[in-house]
Amino acid sequence: MFPQTEMLDLVIVDGYAKGIITRSLRSGKIDAHAAEAVVLATGGYGNVFYLSTNARGCNVTATYRAYKRGALFADPAFTQIHPTCIPVSGEHQSKLTLMSESLRNDGRVWVPKRQGDRDKVPGEIPEADRDYYLERKYPSYGNLAPRDISSRAAKEVCDEGRGVGPGGRGVYLDFADAIKRLGEHTIRERYGNLFEVYEKITGEDAYKVPMRIYPAVHYTMGGLWVDYDLMSNVPGLFVIGEANFSDHGANRLGASALMQGLADGYFILPNTLPNYLAAQMGKRPSPDSPEFRGAEADVRARIEKLLKINGSRSIDSFHRELGLLLWDKCGMSRHEKGLREALQEIPELREQFWRDVRVPGSDEDFNQSLERAGRVADFLEFAELMCMDALERDESCGAHFREEHQTPEGEALRDDENHAAVFAWEFQGAGQPPRLHREPLHFETVHLTQRSYK
Amino acid sequence: MNFKLKIWRQPNAKSPGKLVNYEVRDLSPHTSFLEMLDILNEDLLRRAEEPIAFDSDCREGICGTCSLTINGEAHGPDHPGAVCELYMRKFRDRATIMVEPFRVGSFPIVKDLVIDRSALDRIVQAGGFISARAGSAPEANSILVPKHDADLAMEAAACIGCGACAAACPNGSAMLFTAAKVSHLAVLPQGHPERDNRVLKMVRVMDAEGFGNCTNTYECEAVCPAEIRASFIAKLNREYARASMQRGAGE
Amino acid sequence: MIVAVTGIMLILFVIGHLLGNLQIFIGPDWINGYSQHLRDLGPLLWAIRLFLLAAVIIHIYVTIQLAIENRHARPEPYQDRQYVKATFASRHMVVSGLVVLAFIAYHLAHFTFRKTDARFALLQPDRLGHYDVYSMMVYGFQNYLVSGFYVLGLFLLTLHLSHGSSSFFQSLGLNDKKLTPRLALGGQIFAWLVFIGYTSIPVAVLLGLVKPAQQL
Structure with a gap:
């Protein structure tokens, strides 16, 4: 060897x-x-x-x-650009981490409807001001649209200036509805390890605030x-x-x-x-x-x-x-x-x-x-x-x-x-x-x- | 954030090493520990100094390549997790951080913070595999595995082979690593034919590589990024005793 | 594994010896009778003593050998070292063991061979004709220095046992993820019970709760 x-x-x-x-x-x-x-x-x-x-x-x-x-x-x-990765946080980032795609089973992807809302705390943006763009564009597949489509859709809303997080290159993946529907325990059972990884990297608790995700190069x-x-x-x-x-x-x-x-x-x-x-x-x-x-x-x-x-x-x-x-x-x-x-x-x-x-x-x-x-x-x-x-x-x-x-x-x-x-x-x-x-x-x-x- | 660093520099295995002081400034708290070292290295390059050698690969805690002892703890203070999963927000601003390689005699230092962990490869080569014929797909349901066994095997298989167990052990023992590798295959039916041979050979190689002995301090379990439990060491002891007795009985 | 097996034997002796000693609280007749009974075993007593001696020697020989190997396993020490989980007791088994060894040597010279205290030879047999172990212990412990050394030795024994008495389960493979924390707690409790049991004797003597059965 x-x-x-x-x-x-x-x-x-x-x-x-x-x-x-x-x-x-x-x-x-x-x-x-x-x-x-x-x-x-x-x-x-x-x-x-x-x-x-x-x-x-x-x-x-x-x-x-x-x-x-x-x-x-x-x-x-x-080259495949995977839609659910943790966004870039700074210039010296050396690596992007993939969040499993399975998260899209229960998470809802959205950005604010107005550019002006993108720096607001997500919880303060009312339902009416949120754009669940995948559900809107692809009513039958919704958040489970294929990778290339989800990735491009995320790029599109960020190009429109509605992206969230540092640099405006990110979209929310929100589990609030799923937690309400299934309870935090079920979500923890299904995705607990991924939420832990997310917290390690971003310091944020995705049970409380929506995850931020952005596409990243994943496979060739x-x-x-x-x-x-x-x-x-x-x-x-x-x-x-x-x-x-x-x-x-x-x-x-x-x-x-x-x-x-x-x-x-x-x-x-x-x-x-x-x-x-x-x-x-x-x-x-x-x-x-x-x-x-x-x-x-x-x-x-x-x-x-x-x-x-x-x-x-x-x-x-x-x-x-x-x-x-x-x-x-x-x-x-x-x-x-x-x-x-x-x-x-x-x-x-x-x-x-x-x-x-x-x-x-x-x-x-x-x-x-x-x-x-x-x-x-x-x-x-x-x-x-x-x-x-x-x-x-x-x-x-x-x-x-x-x-x-x-x-x-x-x-x-x-x-x-x-x-x-x-x-x-x-x-x-x-x-x-x-x-x-x-x-x-x-x-x-x-x-x-x-x-x-x- | 700003930090003072004391980093172990050593040109190669034969020359002595020493701690050298460095400083990093204006870091984002979202910088990972390894990215902090990247930034320091870019800075050293600019000043025409030699960059600090350290190992890393996946940078998401699954390859087991990064191997630093930070402030006296293998993989740093944020357990469980590998160094690459450690972020600067876990440190106090202006803190002094000490960075050393994993120190185990069987992991000779290659350069600075890089060590040679091929001793672990040799333990696995001694028996950490199953001799299965490749080439055609077996029927998936022909071998049944109880859920409990599958879960247990999975827990053991989570070992990423980083060597932190040996690095943290007061005795430099690689028992947790070997225990995980032995247990993972011992509980699965596919691993049964070679079960006795495997544990005897792997333990023999482990000893021959010069690792220390387990005195059940459980320090390994505390720093393991894959959360391998020390009860697997009990399992290894059990497997070893079983295999030795079978051998003794002439079977 | 050898360490675990010899350790178990020594732990069993520690328990037996404690039970024997605690008879001091029942009265002179009990404990004097008990010690006479042990001496009456004759060759069997010597067999047990040799057996224990062998266990001690093997226990020490193997652990020293292991400790030397462990030293070699990390030739260059860390500049900075923090422990996350390893207890003080578990990291200092060799030191606590060696001090306990010194304590045992003194203890044997003191009470078994009675070489350190000239007064012990002056003790009269009790009314049943047994050697007055009861009074020997009381006179022995009335000395603050002697009692102090006993308490110190016992403390290190406790430290040694607080790790050793649960650790052997792990070494013998008699452990799993649920048992580990319980055994660790059990080991601590056991070790401190031993400490309380043994030290209760010198403490009781010094407090004057137990008085000699005869005057010298």
Whole structure:
């Protein structure tokens, strides 16, 4: 077992994935690992936004390195913004915490009808002055409307200046009615642990005052392209879990990430991997072969380059700036103009990073800054791919909402004629635009239709 | 809010460490403890000083990576909860806060506040698993688990492996961790085939790793962020006695 | 586990010994008869004494070994240390145990081998021909220093027992989440009953409530 080790490159020998290059996060030692096949279970890229519900360590490096070695990256624009998270409280926030979606079973979502009421104590705002906007817009689903819809609706009311809490980026999730109806005991039994988490983080008692929630990046549906055997287009490179693009389409539904984790790791891979391995037995290359040596040299060169910059800005400041940029222009809703701007700004930010970032310490040692710098460098490249994908997908589709494409009611408007396809991007070399492969989607039993939550 | 900090700095496992004084100013009371350290580190970077190394990952109390002793208490004063769930509003303004790593011989210091907890990994590797065949889904109702057992297993499984039990124990004992891992599998039918082997091996590795012995002070239970109860240690003792007797009887 | 088992034996002795001693309040005949009865056991008494001695030695040997291991488990101490739940008693078992050991040594020299007080040899047998343990205890405790040391030793024994007498349930695995707080409380109560029981004797002597059965 190699805990505290990160993968920094994929090694391909004669077109087959045969190993990886790793760096120990403890000692800084670079190692080459050769094998018959490579399985990536390296998670999603939600931290490209800096603030997300992901753990701080989550990153795109392993999958992005594989992409740069020829694996196709599919639908990177599909990112899920979860509606029920605790809002950002300050500039130095490092992490957003998810409140379980189950809270919407009993909580009612609202904001004041008038901008002027948003700083009032919620209890002092009379019923008549509250806008239960989900119940109003989606009478049959109400507070249980799907994630993307609830998230966008929250953004909308906050954009109108009716958001509550610090910064005006929050909506109330109110349990007063449920407590009246079911009693505090029942609510405590159902959600007690979540109320405790909320109190720890915000210092507020949600039994007495309504919770404040706001959407946050939670899951990334996109990932490396795989076939039904969970193998990418690079033979021998298997990708499982959130790291691949499969299962969720453009909008993951509740609990299905858990399903994917179990299905991929427990049921699918144990059957498909041996099938591949059968033809590969005895074909493990030496970790001293030129391919490994080459990949290792690349990794070392990149680390050296990062350490040599010795600029003036901190790594986190770049990451935060990138995150804000993406959140504004490639977040809950996108439009062509914003995406084009982002595609201008990201390369500029990246250029500045490689000129002015400060990475202290050395490479042959425990160095958390170096670790983070390499990841942010990859995010700065990956963000561009994301925006390209979002621009190319000229329709609204699930979590990908292009403002130009909506129904009169503000619903996502797809263009099945032209875009019912997986967009898989192929790296063409540094500085070259990636090549787009479209894999058409076929629906045989259940056909595509316009959804309605009215 | 403003704080004075005394933080343990140590370049690596071999060199001696010492407490260094720092100050942080104008913090929002809603800043988390780890974010306070982030802010301090940004400040150190600006002054071209080396940032303070500390571990964290999920920052919501479920990964067990953050491991600080704050004012002499593992995970700080706001029990139950990991350091990442600790907010500055829990401290008095202008207070002096002492930050040290978890101090257990089996958790060598890597740098500053970062420790190496692979000793816990090795205890789990000795038996904290079930050898099940993967590949096809078993019928969900073919193994019945009584609600009481399921709840008990769940309570034990809540252990996040942070090592605070050993850090807080006056004897540096990792019994609560091992007890949680052993109990979690011992009460479930899936864990039964390897039950005896598991407890004997895990306890053997625990001792070999150099952890201290349990003298039932229950300090571990008081600081456990996952609220694992010390009665699981009684369960571990029971499991161990049972397994030893079975062994002794030649079964 | 070894510590727990030997501990239980010693706890049983502490209870038995207390019950024996409390007979002083019934009168000289009772307690003198009781001690004569014990001596009449002859070889059996020695077997019990050896057994207890073995229990003490094992109890101490194993705990010292464990304590050394525990020391090694944390080579570098904390600069600052706060305890949330661990009681003073539970953290100082080795110290309280060693002081109790010293106390036992003195206690044996004092009353069992009667080496510390020359007057004990002058005591006449009582009217039933038994050695006058009753008067020995009374004369022994009339000395404030001796009584003080006894109370101190007993206090540390109490401290030791307040943790040990509930702790062994946990070590033997005879515990669950509901029992833990009850056992802890029970252990405290037990330990303080022992303290009250034993110290009642020197206190009663010093207050003059119990007087010697013969004059020297």
